[in-house]
Amino acid sequence: MENQEKCTQGERVLVFAPHNDDEILAAGGLIQRYVESDTQVKVAVITNGDGQIRRPPFLPFLRPDFVKLGYKRQNETLEAMNYLGLSKEDVKFFGYPDRGLSHMWTNHWDRNDLYYSKYTKTNHTPYDNSYNGKAPYCGSAVAEDVRHILLDHKPDVIYLPHPNDSHPDHWATNGFVLYGLEQLKNEGFDQLKKVTMLSYLVHSVKFPWPRGKYLESSLSEPEHLEGLDTEWVGVELDMKERLRKLRAIGKYRTQTQLMRKYLISFARANELFGIVPSLSLNNSLAYGGKPNLSRDFILNEEEDEPLLSYLNPKRRSRIATLRRYPDMKSVSLNRNSEFLNLSIDFFNKYRPGNEIQITLKPFVQDDKLSGIGDSHSFRFLNRRLYHNQSEVEKGNGYDFESGSKSYRLSIPLEKINDPSKLILSITLARKGYPFARSANRLVKIH
Template identity: 30%
Template sequence: MRFMRRVSRPPATRPGSKRFSGLRRLTFVAVAALLVAISFLGLGYYAAEEGFLGRVTLELNNIGDLPLPTSADRILVLAPHPDDEVLGTGGLIQQALAVGADVRVVFLTFGDNNILSFQSFLKRPVLTPTQIRAMGETRRLEALSALDVLGVAREQVTFLGYPDNGAMRLWRTHWSGAEPLWSRWLNSNQVPYQEAFSPGAAYSSANVLADLTQILAGFQPTMIFTSHPDDANSDHQALWLFTQAALFDLGAPYDAIPVWCYLVHYGSWPQARNVQTGNYLLPPTALLRADMAWTKFLLDDAQLATKTAALSKHASQLSLRPAYLESFLRANDLFARVDPVQLSAPLFEWQGIEFRPLFGSPKASLLKHLAPGLLLDEFDLAAQDDDLQISVATRRPLSPRQILVVWLFPHSAGTPFAETPKLEIILNSRGLSRVESLSPDMRDAIRFERADGRMVLRVSRAALGDPDALFVSASMHSNGIVLDRAGWRLVQLAPDPLRPIEPDPQPGVLHARWEQDADPTADEALPAP
């Protein structure tokens, strides 16, 4: 019957034919070659950006020495996840204990969201909230074992238990009046661990801030070591932000405590993986900036051996990325003092401040070279009269699918940080799209205009509570994908009477500029100690 007749295909397109198989192999080879080329392009760019190809030479003697703790010091180590305490401060902790200093270690999370590591460690899927909580407990015990190797007693270790990979969402959107953050991995919106500092506490920014404030006030540290604001991991950024906010709320003398930052995640950094006991840990080239004073603590052979033994206790993490974690087993710990941007000190001074993408080498910079028209170019901040002005330049106008998000989180003396306005300003191709804030009337306090190809926002300082400091960040998105992202900066708005007054190039206007593209070929070096 005709309707039952088989219709044959041309042999050339039949799936089992040699020609089809050849086309499939050719396509596979072409795609593989493209991926390899992109990989080499990325690795080559990263290596060049970090100075690995000799673009910038940084010697160890260009980095100052960390002020050594004494028996009178109280050292507070703040770690986003278990294992960060060893990677960032494994040598420093030993030195502090050796001289009789008090040491306390506080973890923001239980590290319960590293699903791939858990599955690699257990050799089976880890999917349910019960399984994930069990792995959080495993990581807590690993951290206690590692700190025991370093010499820290269990009673000096605290776990807050806030959501792993959720701290930045807490910081941005879960302040007063907002619903607690919901963790789908843990099926919970509150701290689920009885061993935590505040078990049952809702996942909210106010609770994180309250816990850190209580710990700081109770321990009264003389030195604080915490994660770096330019770290590529959002939990690391958020912990630095919460720490600064807690110090603001406590005021003097806490706001004068030196805070040292350690870096863990930054693209291809550190260069050369696996154990590098004979080499030194040096800063990424992109983070050699005027507002970062890098210092080192040199480990002796015994301290390095102990740090190595401590890291081995984090077996669940070493199962997936041993080469990366072991690359921190070097002859020094590395720290940076990150100074606030002095916008209005004094009132008549211009200042040029670098504002690089958060990922310096990784996510943003490679994309910047492949699609340079998409990204942030400059971000200027100025205070004039009663307004705070933000001027943003992109390499080309925003498309209808792209948005620019600017965050402004002010601090005002005398006002708890949790109660200050938190602004999320969203710009699109047409201009000001919307404003998210704790204060419902904030949109009326923001004006938008275009000037010389730039987008300019004017924000009433009074509506912000006449702040003396401001946390600032920005990011660019397309269809939900982050194209470029700038690390958070702390901007000091109050004038500093100790600095000399210089001639005003433009009366009444205070400027600070972040530029995305410093000349990568220019020699960058830290001042000799």
């Protein structure tokens, strides 16, 4: 583990937390260190954790009052951050729906198609202290809030969830932060072009391990993420920092009442962060080796065009294993002057009843365009392809095929505004239930 200085340098730091407590689990030690060095630290909490079904036994309300729970979790964050030296003004609550961020990233992007939370019983934030007032539950609104806080704080170091975190809200938060930052870079905000992005894990297989109070033990990269292109950096904490982090975790009483052993597992001898590179089709081979493309999948491929391939960790859930759902092995891309070609390879057999959803967030190099752009969703189900809910036919500019352990798709670049860059993610689902996701990856197209 190298480059600890990347995690400890900086004059303006911004921590993105999907839920109240992720900020302390990920960076409770470093927040202390930044405060002591007079570094400006802001914390952006995307949801208020208001989708918590299990009620801690000490809460006074008998019927589920998820908004009241959200306010209580806000107060826990403020108490913990104050204990570490931050003020109330240093913490911003966005107020978006717990358990809803992934839906807003993939399916509910526009303001004319809002997400409805079954917990808060609304499609707008119900809180009176949200960062953007009564913000609508849609992906473009989250992305806009991310843009605003980036412009307001102008950080040189950003902490965000790792793209392979298994929690849907963490996975989506990574995408929103990546999108908001890249959109501003695309618009010419040069001050943000040298930002250090440090990603953290909270939800992953056997992480942290073992569970419980182990102040002398260090966090290390989970086995199932070994071999990916993340550079992991461990930052050592002294005993004073570890103990203060442990006590700060105790401020989140709604959570420690339910999963104390898990939460205190993050008070360790170090904090672990990953540096995830962006990818480029201009490289002859970016990562992961050449995929096993079938000979009949040419799809407008030109011999001189480079091939980009990156791996996906094998992490099938118990349900997915029992039901023999497919699991992604790698994702590959190439392009020519007219088409973007995408290939997905699976560890096991792909069955037609499983849905493949490919989400693309394009960035268009156009001085006349600014702000939040379009989102493109390609769904493949029962041998049919849908682009943003409309079925498209083979031969109408698109081409696609599914093999026993692969899926191939060719997309006309003009259909996605011929982007200079895009963020790509893939979700596998069965009867509307997602069971696997690829990382959100920023890819330079040309």
